[in-house]
Amino acid sequence: MAKLVVNQKLVSSIQDMISLCPFGAMEEKNGELIINAACKMCRLCVKKGPKGAVEYVEEPRKIIDKDKWKGIAVYVDHIDGVMHPVTYELLGKAKELAAKINHPVYAVMMGSGITKQCHELLHYNVDKVFVYDHEKLARFIIESYTAAFEDFVGRIKPTAILVGATPVGRQLAPRLAARLQTGLTADCTVLDINENTDLVQIRPAFGGNIMAQILTPNHRPQMATVRYKVMDAPRRNQEELGKIVECTIAPEKLSTNVKVLDIIAKEKEQFIEASDVLVVAGRGVKKAEDLQMLKELADLLKGQLACTRPVMESGWLEAKRQVGLSGRTVRPKLMITCGVSGSVQFTAGMNHSEQIIAINKDENAPIFKTAHYGLVGDLYEIIPALINQIKERKGA
C-alpha cells in the first residue's frame, strides 16, 4: 500500500505547500495541511516541499515472475481478411522490440473464413500466427473477440500486446486489459523495451502539451495501442516465414447479447490520412471562398485539402478534414500549412510528416518550431504565384 502522509510539524508554511500542488489537492483545515480527493499522487509535494513534510510511504509488493511471459503479440486488425495497414506497422515495431530481448513475435487474428488470408502475415517476420476461425467471430463483437483474445493470452502468455488504435482496437484493447487486470497505454507515439522486458511507452498527455513515459512494471501482459501511421511500415518479405497455428475455442465462450444486423460500406471518400500531400488551411485564411485557391494547389500537387480546428469549427470544411489531436493524425510525405499558427494540439497530429513547409506572416508563430521550411510571408501573395508557376511549368 502506497500513501502520502503529512507530518504537520515539518510543514513550514501551509500556503507554500498549497501553491506547490498543480492539482489544487492541498488545503488548510483547522490549521493543518490536508490532502483532498483532487490528489493525483504525483508526489511533487514530496520532492519539492520541505524535507519530510509530506512522506511517500510504500510497503513492498509481491513481485511477479516476468520470465514466465514471453513474446510480443500484435492484434491483426482486419475486416473480412482485408488487413488494416496499422497491423503491418505494429509487426515491424514488434520485431524490433522482440529482437532486443530475444523474444518471438506473434500475431493473433480472429474472424470467419480467414485461414487463407492469414498467410499474408507470414511475409512480415512473424514467428507464429494464431488464428481463431469461427463463424461467431465473423464481425467484431466486443465480448466474443475478448473471449478469443483472452484464450490466446492464457495459452501463450506474451509479455506485451500491441493493438492498433482503430475503432475496433480502441474498444477491444481496454476490454481485454480490464479482463486481464493489467495496464494499457493509449496512443503511444514511441515504444521501446528494457532488458527486464518492461515496455517503455511514451504518449502525449494534456492534449500533447507534455509527453509522459509510462511503464507497467509489475503486471503482464503489458498492453499498448498505437495509432495508424505513427510507426514505420516494414518491407514485405518475398518468402513466407514462421507458421500458422489454428486455435479453437468453445463456442459457448463466444456467446453475446449483441447481434450485428448489417455492415454498410461508407461512401468511398478520400481520407486525409491516406494522402501523400496535404495543404492545410489555418486561421490565416480569411474567408471560405479563399479555400478554393488552396484546393487548387492541393490538386496540382495531387494531394488533399485539410484544415485546423478553427477552420473546421467555422463550418468551412468537414470535421474529417481536420488535423490534430481532436481530428486526424496524419503523416504525409509533404505538408504545406497556410496561415496555421501551430498549436500543440495541431502539431501533435502532424509532427511525423516527412516534409513540413509552413507559410505564416508572424515570424514568431509556433508552427516554425515544427516546420522544416518556414516561410515568413503572406499566403495570399505566395500561393497564387506558386499556382501560376506550377501551371506554367506543366504547360511548358
Added chain:
Amino acid sequence: MIIGFYTIDNLVSFLLQADKTYCFVTLFLSENWYYQFPAKWGVQNDAMIFQTRSRFITEKRKVKSMNILVCIKQVPESNKVEVDPVTGVLKRNGADSKMNPYDLYAIETALRIKEQEGGSICVLTMGPVQAEKVIREAFAMGADRGILISDRKFGGADVLATSYTISQGIKSAGDFDLILCGKQTTDGDTAQVGPEISEWLNIPCVSNVSRIVELDGNSIAVEMDMTDDIEITKIQFPCLLAVDKDIFMPRLPSYVKKQETKDREITVINFSNLKDQDEHHYGLNGSPTQVQRIFPPEVNAHREMWSGTAEKLTGQLFHKLQELKFI
C-alpha cells in the same frame, strides 16, 4: 371468448384495478406489443380463469421506463500545461475547469431517449468535491439524479483503477438499463474508461456510436462508425454505449432548471460506501501503469527560415518542391 391459454409469465399486471370479480388483463404478445382488456376472473382447478366479452381488446406498444446512467468528467478548461525543462515539474496555468465537452453528447442522448421512452437519468462523476459543478450543469440540462465518487484513496488512478472505482460506484448506485459515456475526455484522451467499465460490469459495450437506429424496451440498435464502414448492431440491455460527437446537438443548460435544481441533493460515494474494501484495488495502488517521467515534446531540430519578398519566397518554395520531386 377464449383467446388462448397462457402461463402466468404472460400475465403481468392483472391486479391493477382488480376487484373481487373484474380486473384488467395485460397480455404480452411479443417484446413490444401487448393486449389490455377488462375481464372477469375466477379460480378453477387451481388455475386462474379470465373471461372477457370486451370488444375493446387494444393492442399497445410496450413502453419501458428506462434507467439511464451517464458518466461525465470535469476537465481543465485549457490544456495549457508546460514542463519546466530543468526541474521536470509540471506547471499548470489556471485552475478553471469545465465539463468534458464530449460528455454533453452523452447527456443529450440520454435526454432524447428519456423523452421518447420515459425513465430517469442519473449522472455520475469521479473527482474532487469541486466536480459537483458538472453534476449541477447536467441537472440544468435535465438530468434527474447525481452521484459523485470522491475519496483521497482514489488519487493517482490509471485507466484500470478509475474504471474499477466507477464500476464499484455504479454497483452501489443501483441497476441501470443503459450506461452512456462520451467518446473520450479532453485531458486523458484515451477513450478507454468506457469499455473497461463495461468489462467490470460484465455487460456488452459499443463505442463510436454515431446514430440510434431503433429502441425498444429490451434492446437498442445503433450505428457504430468504423472509419470505412458502418456496423449496425443490436444490443440487449443492460449495456454501455460510448457516443460519438455529433450524434445529437447538445442543448444548452436551462436557467429555469438550474434554479429548480440548485438545492437538489447529490449522492456522494466514498471508499467506505463501496463493496470492495481492499485498498489495493483503488488509486495509485490499483494502477498497473506508472508514469516514470514527463517531458516537453521534442522540437524538430532541422529547420530553415526563409524571409524576403513574396516573389523570392515563391521561387524558393517552387524549387524546393521540385527538389523534393513533388512537381
